[in-house]
Amino acid sequence: MQTIDNYKFAGKKAIVRVDFNVPLDENGNITDDTRIRGALPTLKKILADGGALIVMSHMGKPKGKVNPKMSLAQIKDAVAKALGTDVKFAPDCAKAADDAKALKPGEVLLLENLRFYPEEEGKPVGIDKEDPAYNDAKKAMKERQKAFAKTLASYADCYVNDAFGTAHRRHASTAVIADYFDVENKMLGYLMEKEVKAVDNILTNIKRPFTAIMGGSKVSTKIGIIENLMDKVDNLILCGGMTYTFAKAQGGEVGNSICENDKLDLALDILKKAKEKGVNLVLATDAVIADDFANDANQKVVPVNAIPEGWEGLDAGPESRKLFAEAIKSAKTILWNGPAGVFEFDNFTGGSRAIAEAVVEATANGAFSLVGGGDSVACVNKFGLADKVSYVSTGGGALLEAIEGKVLPGVAAIKGE
Ligand code: AMP
Numbered sequence: 001m002q003t004i005d006n007y008k009f010a011g012k013k014a015i016v017r018v019d020f021n022v023p024l025d026e027n028g029n030i031t032d033d034t035r036i037r038g039a040l041p042t043l044k045k046i047l048a049d050g051g052a053l054i055v056m057s058h059m060g061k062p063k064g065k066v067n068p069k070m071s072l073a074q075i076k077d078a079v080a081k082a083l084g085t086d087v088k089f090a091p092d093c094a095k096a097a098d099d100a101k102a103l104k105p106g107e108v109l110l111l112e113n114l115r116f117y118p119e120e121e122g123k124p125v126g127i128d129k130e131d132p133a134y135n136d137a138k139k140a141m142k143e144r145q146k147a148f149a150k151t152l153a154s155y156a157d158c159y160v161n162d163a164f165g166t167a168h169r170r171h172a173s174t175a176v177i178a179d180y181f182d183v184e185n186k187m188l189g190y191l192m193e194k195e196v197k198a199v200d201n202i203l204t205n206i207k208r209p210f211t212a213i214m215g216g217s218k219v220s221t222k223i224g225i226i227e228n229l230m231d232k233v234d235n236l237i238l239c240g241g242m243t244y245t246f247a248k249a250q251g252g253e254v255g256n257s258i259c260e261n262d263k264l265d266l267a268l269d270i271l272k273k274a275k276e277k278g279v280n281l282v283l284a285t286d287a288v289i290a291d292d293f294a295n296d297a298n299q300k301v302v303p304v305n306a307i308p309e310g311w312e313g314l315d316a317g318p319e320s321r322k323l324f325a326e327a328i329k330s331a332k333t334i335l336w337n338g339p340a341g342v343f344e345f346d347n348f349t350g351g352s353r354a355i356a357e358a359v360v361e362a363t364a365n366g367a368f369s370l371v372g373g374g375d376s377v378a379c380v381n382k383f384g385l386a387d388k389v390s391y392v393s394t395g396g397g398a399l400l401e402a403i404e405g406k407v408l409p410g411v412a413a414i415k416g417e
Contacts, residue, residue, distance in 0.1 A: 001415055002187040004042060004160060009051030013103055015156035016042065016189065017173045019163040019394070020057035020075060028074040035165075036075070036082050038394055042162045042189035043083060043108075052103040054155050055079070056093060056111040056173055057163070064118030064125050072113050079110060093117065094148060100155035111152075119148035120172045146179075148172045153180035162189025164196075167410030168398040178413035186414050191394065196411060198370050198391040199402045202335050207368065208234055211331035213324070213355055215240030216338030216375060219263050219270075225337070226270060228404045230277055235327040237282040238270075239316055239340040239351065243304055246271070246283050252305025255289070256312040282327050286317030288341070288348060295345035315341030316351030324351070328358035334369040336389075337400065339379050352379050360388040372399040 018039040023031045030036070046053055060070040073089055080087040085108060090096035093111035103109055114120040122145035124137035131137075149172040153159065159181045161167070166174050178186050188196065212233045214222050219242040229236060238246065244257035249267035274281035287304045289311040290297035301317045302308075316324065320340075328334060336359055340351030356379060363369045371380050372393030380386045393399045402408055407417070 002184055004045060004187050004189060007187060009046045009049035011050060011105060012157040013052045013054060014046050014158050014160055015054040015152060016160040017163045018055055018057050019165040021059050024074060030075060030078055036079060038191050039162050040082055047106055050105045052105055053108045054100055056114055058115040059113050062113060062115050066116045070113055072110060076110055094151050096155060114173050117148060119145045145172050145176055149176035150180050153177050158185040160187055160189045161410050161414055162191045164192050164395045164398055167408040168401040170409040175409040175413040183416045188414055195393055195395060201368055202370055207332035209331045210333040211235040211327050213237040213336040214338055215340045217241040217258060218260055219245050220260055224404045225400050230273055230279055233279055235280045235282060237324050237327055239284055240338050243284045244313055247304040253307055255307035255309050257307055282323055284316045284320035286319045287313035288315040288317055290314045295347050315348040321351055321354035324355055325358040329362050331362055332367045334359055334362055334367055336371045336376050337373040339375050343379050353383055356380055356383050356385050360385050363389050
């Protein structure tokens, strides 16, 4: 496989897929530029080597239509500032051949939002899945997607994918485009390389004990990854909102807590599987409950299986925090996805903070820790601990799919698989 370090960019044009899907305020100002900063090592390397850059990204969900609120023109100056050089802008990403052709070594062209074209995502628009004509529309759109990808590919000599956040999608710019470059001329960017290596560390290079912490709101959205992890981990901490589905499945009273009543059997099945596989499943034993879903609600600590009506569990209790910390501090490999409570409320951050602190301590003692999935990243950022874990992934869905063992189309396309 070609690598960004081995490739000779001098005199070449590189088309680079980045994730510049940054949050903007109502005036179009960037409120968090983490994603732009994340792509800089790759972009700067290509420029420093004497290459020219064609940078492409999506922003938001314009659903195949031009929408000025999601125009990348709004971030052009910020990108220029971050790169320390001028950035030209192509207002139509599918009609940028002339602009691309005119680029000289060291110059940068930013393409308009790829998702202004439905071809980027490749899903037929304006037709229902139930419609008998849907399959034909889908086939036709796949052909249009190939043509769109081919147009983008025609702008450059090589293709670099540095957008891990969209690597689990087979979109024109994330995967299909790679078909138009031979293996020598396509590669992962630095950010992608780092992400792929971090996942690899978790999946193949496991130092034991391996503790995974899965939190968040629901068991249903995490079931794929929980089942996959069951074959790999020594300790599995299941916390957050899913606590109450497990508590109820085992006959507990959970009051008004978030609970998936149609997943009670699934919860029992997970308990059984953990036993069969010898996995130490760690569930909360007590909860901080509240009489309202609000930061300033009244709160008290009760066992997870004895929550009165009118009250709901919003955080893991002190006894649970100790159990979690024990399973984390002894670990040599740690994966954390999803908070232990409603960490957005300052009065219900204790469980998530206890986890974060234990992960930090284990990392200081030599463990490899990967934190990923939107909310857990927000959580470590909130506690100011992001730089004290081994790796914070930029991927949400992509990270979870990779850890589930699924092949990411964006990575497979580069490898020529
Ligand atoms: P997810 O997107 O599934 O990872 O869920 C993250 C969300 O789960 C966060 O916004 C948390 O506020 C929420 N969450 C965690 N614990 C609870 C709980 N006990 N009750 C309700 N929501 C929760």
